[in-house]
Amino acid sequence: DVVMTQSPLSLPVTLGQPASISCRSSQSLVYSDGNTYLNWFQQRPGQSPRRLIYKVSNRDSGVPDRFSGSGSGTEFTLKISRVEAEDVGVYFCMQGTHWPPTFGGGTKVEIK
């Protein structure tokens, strides 16, 4: 199985400051159709996960533009340009290129 490794595990941030989460895969996530199926999810406390980003950099409808995704191959990043209080929660990356789909262990974002 493809191993998804996220860092850091915990990310204390100051309101209004940027934040960055890294996700590394054990194999390239480029699929045979040329797409890279790397997703980012946000899970607020007590809620179900919500997808923020799909195919590396495509923001879902309703997701604030302060969230952005980038990367290629095996290295990916989720950035929050200016953290707001509602961004507190756990962020997961997930790959859909290789079967079975696998998730990163999560990064907990909290306010300093």
Next chain:
Amino acid sequence: EVQLEESGGGLVKPGGSLRLSCAASGFTFSAYAIHWVRQAPGKGLEWVSSISSSGRYIYYADSVKGRFTISRDNAKNSLHLQMNSLRAEDTALYYCVREGGGRYSYDYWGQGTLVTVSS
């Protein structure tokens, strides 16, 4: 509005069985593959099983293969997960999720149903 509503969770003894259900609404259910993803208490996410839009293609994680059976009824907009020979390590919140926006990409999640396997 897309909605996925799970039910059927509960407390069961090791070796026991449960049948989870997922009721879908707000979209053309028969056009989408649907998956089960679980999350053990305080832990990360694990893909469990998937079924194609027609029900023809079915896949399982190695950890549940031979014990769990996924099925769907497109006429009733419903999905099921029959869970047999349950183990303590199956204890988790089970989410019904819709695949949309790409290969194994999950655009909508239910609220989850909790399965607890304990004697």
